[in-house]
Amino acid sequence: MATTRKVIIIGSGPAGYTAAIYAARANLAPLMISGVQSGGQLMLTTHIENYPGFVDPVLGPELMETMRKQAERFGTDMIAEDVVAVDFARRPFVVRTADASFEAHTVVIATGASAKLLGLPSETLLMGHGVSTCATCDGFFFKDQDIMVVGGGDSALEEALYLARLGRKVEVVHRRDTLRASKIMQDRAFAHPKISFIWNSVVRDILDPAAGKVTTVLLEDVVTGARSERRVDGLFVAIGHEPNTVVFRGQIELLPSGYVRVEPGTTRTSVPGVFAAGDVQDSVFRQAVTAAGTGCMAALEAERWLEAQRLG
Numbered sequence: 055m056a057t058t059r060k061v062i063i064i065g066s067g068p069a070g071y072t073a074a075i076y077a078a079r080a081n082l083a084p085l086m087i088s089g090v091q092s093g094g095q096l097m098l099t100t101h102i103e104n105y106p107g108f109v110d111p112v113l114g115p116e117l118m119e120t121m122r123k124q125a126e127r128f129g130t131d132m133i134a135e136d137v138v139a140v141d142f143a144r145r146p147f148v149v150r151t152a153d154a155s156f157e158a159h160t161v162v163i164a165t166g167a168s169a170k171l172l173g174l175p176s177e178t179l180l181m182g183h184g185v186s187t188c189a190t191c192d193g194f195f196f197k198d199q200d201i202m203v204v205g206g207g208d209s210a211l212e213e214a215l216y217l218a219r220l221g222r223k224v225e226v227v228h229r230r231d232t233l234r235a236s237k238i239m240q241d242r243a244f245a246h247p248k249i250s251f252i253w254n255s256v257v258r259d260i261l262d263p264a265a266g267k268v269t270t271v272l273l274e275d276v277v278t279g280a281r282s283e284r285r286v287d288g289l290f291v292a293i294g295h296e297p298n299t300v301v302f303r304g305q306i307e308l309l310p311s312g313y314v315r316v317e318p319g320t321t322r323t324s325v326p327g328v329f330a331a332g333d334v335q336d337s338v339f340r341q342a343v344t345a346a347g348t349g350c351m352a353a354l355e356a357e358r359w360l361e362a363q364r365l366g
């Protein structure tokens with residue numbers, strides 16, 4: 055095992071990179087364990103227009119590459135491996151990948167969350183080209199167009215209500231005939247003139263992915279088995295998110311939903327010296343800029359914690 059690090063950052067989305075930039079500039083020589091697939095959810099996005107600092111749209115992978123270079127420029131070491139286990143019961147903390155073991159006085163968890171997907175090959179092919187998991191990010195590209203939202207929870211209705219401000223019409227496809235969403239969200243969606251519902255139905259396929267955009271969706275009525283085609287321009291999958299916290303189970307306190315519990319207004323977890331930033335601790339806002347903001351907070355809190363322990 056190599057020397058003990060002051061900070062290890064696990065995960066490489068906007069939260070992780072921002073934590074790395076701040077920690078590196080504070081001379082903490084952070085180690086980032088970026089994951090085999092680095093960059094997080096923005097790697098699945100095309101144009102980003104709501105991240106401050108860019109007059110013109112920036113591509114998700116490009117933005118992440120810029121953040122990575124910025125973190126490296128100030129001396130962040132990167133390891134492109136997945137974390138397979140952590141031990142937060144002992145100090146220094148231990149973080150393990152398949153090939154190596156690392157020690158650190160503080161850890162920033164920035165492993166994000168993954169949007170649940172339908173699992174269709176066409177969905178993967180058209181992700182960022184008409185298929186999206188984020189209305190705030192991509193709704194603008196569907197101004198005055200026909201939009202479909204999949205899901206029956208609060209996220210689906212929130213996305214539908216947001217998209218109804220932009221699109222010509224919004225159809226919500228739900229696999230049952232009752233919604234899981236809260237009453238208030240249901241009332242708002244039912245009352246909205248642009249929103250309609252397609253009940254007991256699932257998306258079986260997105261036709262013609264070779265077109266490079268969404269044109270037609272194949273639906274199946276789960277009660278009758280009848281199939282039908284609907285012309286749409288944008289398909290928003292809003293069937294929930296899964297925080298990437300499996301390796302932290304039993305090591306820090308998680309909420310029943312699986313998200314990391316942090317003290318309100320901080321990035322402090324239940325283990326002093328372990329901080330959590332970005333979507334892994336945020337089921338509400340889930341934006342690149344809010345993730346970056348909490349990444350900054352985590353690095354500053356780690357720095358202060360190290361100073362208080364005289365480890366800085």
Ligand code: NAP
Pocket residue numbers: 170171172204205206207208209210212229230233234235236256292293294295337
């Ligand atoms: P959720 O409550 O788990 O709802 C997921 C929805 O997607 C359910 O309606 C589910 O159907 C459907 N679904 C799941 N897998 C599917 C699949 N493979 N194919 C088709 N449909 C599928 O997730 P969420 O809406 O993201 O909400 C997560 C939590 O955040 C909830 O506690 C929610 O209240 C909260 N939240 C709150 C707000 C707000 O208050 N403004 C906004 C967003 C989220 P079934 O109903 O049949 O299971």
